[in-house]
Amino acid sequence: MAQITASVYSSHVPLIGVAIDKGMTQEEYFKPLFDGYEPGRDWAAANTPDVVILVFNDHANAFGLDIVPTFALGMSETFEPADEGWGARPVPTVVGHPTLAAHIAHSVIQDDFDLTLVNNIPVDHGCTVPLSVMYDQPEAWPCKVIPLFINVVQYPIPSGRRCLELGKAIRRAVDSFDEDLNVQIWGTGGMSHQLQGQRAGLINAEWDNAFFDRMVNDPEDLANMEHVEYVREGGSEGIELVMWLVARGAMSDLAGGAPPTEVHRHYHVPASNTAAGQLILEDNS
Amino acid sequence: MGLDKPYLDIPGTTIFDTDQAALGYHLNMFAMSLKDAENRELFAADQDAYLDKWPMTEDQKQAVRDRDFNRILELGGNIYYCAKIGATDGLNYVQIVSSMTENDAEAHRQMMIDGGRSPEGNRYLHEWADGDPAARKERGEH
Numbered sequence: 001m002a003q004i005t006a007s008v009y010s011s012h013v014p015l016i017g018v019a020i021d022k023g024m025t026q027e028e029y030f031k032p033l034f035d036g037y038e039p040g041r042d043w044a045a046a047n048t049p050d051v052v053i054l055v056f057n058d059h060a061n062a063f064g065l066d067i068v069p070t071f072a073l074g075m076s077e078t079f080e081p082a083d084e085g086w087g088a089r090p091v092p093t094v095v096g097h098p099t100l101a102a103h104i105a106h107s108v109i110q111d112d113f114d115l116t117l118v119n120n121i122p123v124d125h126g127c128t129v130p131l132s133v134m135y136d137q138p139e140a141w142p143c144k145v146i147p148l149f150i151n152v153v154q155y156p157i158p159s160g161r162r163c164l165e166l167g168k169a170i171r172r173a174v175d176s177f178d179e180d181l182n183v184q185i186w187g188t189g190g191m192s193h194q195l196q197g198q199r200a201g202l203i204n205a206e207w208d209n210a211f212f213d214r215m216v217n218d219p220e221d222l223a224n225m226e227h228v229e230y231v232r233e234g235g236s237e238g239i240e241l242v243m244w245l246v247a248r249g250a251m252s253d254l255a256g257g258a259p260p261t262e263v264h265r266h267y268h269v270p271a272s273n274t275a276a277g278q279l280i281l282e283d284n285s
Numbered sequence: 286m287g288l289d290k291p292y293l294d295i296p297g298t299t300i301f302d303t304d305q306a307a308l309g310y311h312l313n314m315f316a317m318s319l320k321d322a323e324n325r326e327l328f329a330a331d332q333d334a335y336l337d338k339w340p341m342t343e344d345q346k347q348a349v350r351d352r353d354f355n356r357i358l359e360l361g362g363n364i365y366y367c368a369k370i371g372a373t374d375g376l377n378y379v380q381i382v383s384s385m386t387e388n389d390a391e392a393h394r395q396m397m398i399d400g401g402r403s404p405e406g407n408r409y410l411h412e413w414a415d416g417d418p419a420a421r422k423e424r425g426e427h
């Protein structure tokens with residue numbers, strides 16, 4: 001039986017990837033950020049899954065405005081790192097898990113989530129930076145990855161409630177997959193940041209830290225937060241945090257199990273224009 | 286009856302909704318084309334010729350020539366698409382983002398190191414009735 005054993009929540013700021021790619025992590029600007037990632041890296045090394053379902057958004061590198069799927073699942077055997085305008089990151093090809101992806105697609109769509117299924121699609125920093133945060137610079141990523149793209153760029157975007165419920169449906173899907181697989185689900189993006197307009201540079205540490213607490217302790221209530229609150233309090237691009245709810249929805253406490261165990265939490269300002277956050281929860285089913 | 290857009294009450298912020306996306310379709314697809322290295326070279330070599338290949342409005346083209354990112358967003362651009370214009374110029378995100386604010390890149394970088402822009406006084410349009418951050422800075426406030 002496949003099982004979701006943990007969820008990870010992580011910012012996916014491009015500059016974090018640049019710092020790793022260019023060996024800058026020990027520079028004064030980056031050191032506090034990367035020191036805070038050490039416990040997460042130790043945990044990741046000791047808890048390497050077979051597959052990560054990696055929830056993120058495309059940033060105008062894969063879909064464009066010709067196709068704007070709300071939820072899109074990556075079905076392929078491989079996904080190449082995208083050139084986002086600065087050249088592609090020098091990171092390994094992301095290797096998928098087509099049979100588990102097919103099973104999830106079948107189950108989740110029958111569970112009333114109308115996923116778009118995609119093959120032959122590049123993955124951008126939203127997918128590759130969290131992998132680098134956890135696994136640094138390996139020759140190959142240590143696990144398979146099923147990318148799950150969420151539209152958080154063009155409104156209307158899915159509600160927090162819808163994201164949480166999608167996570168629950170993904171858990172049901174994984175639970176019914178026959179092969180023995182250790183699966184993690186990662187929700188990425190955020191935390192507070194605004195990349196546009198005269199209000200750019202907004203950071204709200206108090207709100208971010210309350211968001212962490214509610215994510216751990218009361219996700220059902222957090223799922224009711226309106227988009228406008230994310231934007232007003234956490235900045236226009238802070239809306240990415242709704243994607244964390246997909247990962248949280250897949251924890252077994254929301255299906256009658258025990259609450260997850262918080263393993264690690266890290267918060268640092270700034271990474272470029274962003275408040276970087278990380279949270280690791282182990283499932284207790 | 287119009288659609289409910291509660292986000293219009295947030296100052297200095299343009300939400301990229303379906304109306305903005307309709308305005309900015311060609312502008313954004315032009316910008317997205319710059320994810321390909323050969324297109325970045327073509328654009329850098331002859332900006333006007335490259336822009337003329339896209340059915341954008343003259344205002345949109347001028348905003349691109351001016352690298353006026355606030356105007357680009359107003360005319361339907363989205364930041365993730367249009368940041369690739371900055372990438373083609375060799376700019377990073379702090380440089381692109383700061384160009385929309387009262388600060389230059391160095392001051393913006395320092396503001397971020399100091400904890401970023403506070404949400405205090407920056408949540409509602411009425412809080413900017415006396416002027417946006419640039420106007421406040423002009424008057425020597427804060």
Ligand SMILES: [Fe+2]
Pocket residue numbers: 012057059126189190240
């Ligand atoms: Fe993002």
